Amino acid sequence: MSDGQTPASPPALRPAGFFRQALRIAAKDLAIEWRSREVLATMTFLAVVVVLIFSFAFVLEGSRTPAPVVAGIIWIALVVSGTVGLARAFDRERDGEAIRSLLLTPAPRAAIYLGKLLATVALMAITEIALTALSGLLFSASMGAVLGRVALLLALGTIGFAAAGCIFSAALLRARGRDALLATLLYPIIVPIVIAGARGTTQLIDPIAPDFDGARFWTQFLFALDILFVTAGLWAFEPIVSGD
């Protein structure tokens, strides 16, 4: 045996559960990101830049920025920064062919997908905290009273966006120019999410006549889209990463 070491005794194996494996993969991604902060820093920077650029165009002294404009800015910033995160979602799997080792484990492919999705949603959520706070500050948007509902809309929109994005990101794992391709393929798919999110946010933060019933409809619509995208992702991930 090498270096005179005694051989390691065979391990006892106890198959890990689906969610435990998914959480393990998500925890791995977040641990790596916590150390490097590469992706999170880029996502947050982009989100802040988008909000600042729009603020120069729309913030007029002495007047309140219209709610639809604020909502649109928030969701555009979310999509732009989220795309950067998704483009990098599988980078660490590609480097050194770690994806091969991951696919060889008994972890179901759907658990791998769910793990990547959870990690992406977590990173986007952190970015969105900064994004929402900055938007509220710059546009004097009245979010305080409806923060919980806005957060729910953003969370549901983020899940749907990341669910669709993780699939495309995995499919483009070895593609050249995948950053450009990702946006080209992903944006047409996530248009309903952005429309629902922006409309719902507008109805919530309207300072004169907030429409909670309308916002509830868009929240439910986003929830339905989430179910659709997550189900499709869990089903499609296996053939996509297997190359079948």
Place this chain on the structure above:
Amino acid sequence: MNDVGGAALRLSKVGKIYDGRRALADVSATFEAGRIAAVLGPNGAGKSTLLGILSTLIAPSAGEIRWGDERLGRGSALRARIGYVGHEPGLYGDLTATENLTLFASLYGVDDPAARAAALLGRVGLGDAPSDAPARTFSRGMTQRLALARALVHDPALLLFDEPASALDPAGADWLATELAAERAAGRVVVLVTHDLAAAAVADQVVILRRGRVVFDETRAGGFGVEAVRAAYESKTRDKTRDKRLEATGV
């Protein structure tokens, strides 16, 4: 867990076609436990495709692989008994050696991932590696040691190597030969795909592929040795048409 320890891996008329292009055709071979089988062949011979099929990452277009009494495929529980060491390490460069091993041990369902990681790091001679150094800072030799530890984390019964000696220095190549012998002694099925005839010298069985077909499959007790491997390789992969053409032109 399925008990395939000691069972042979039998390939029967395995074929693979990519977009109308044949990569493998009618590949039949048997890889016994406790032996090292080296799969050789020129570029494009189908070696990597064969290894991909053995690892279940690539589905064959034809034929089947049986391991013991069971058919080996993507849906088979036997997948959990396969270890793979590629020319790429298959590791997360941003994680430390221990974190990499703990991660994969937990995904395989190893009872005590941390203890298993520590035992394997000692086993491959990385017990003294800096505990906080990311794997990407390791030398090529250290990375290959860690890649082997990762492949052994669940005590596989089938161990696949894809060009494991590429870019290893002579000391690293010696270490690899020792490890291959150790895995043979442990009773695993060991399949090694390589261009490096010297790395294949430790093999008991040599399979040579040419244009997707098996053109040589021989087992010798006690191993082949470099000269025998070279002789077999050259006789089976030489382009005779080209030789005749060169002979005719006086080259």
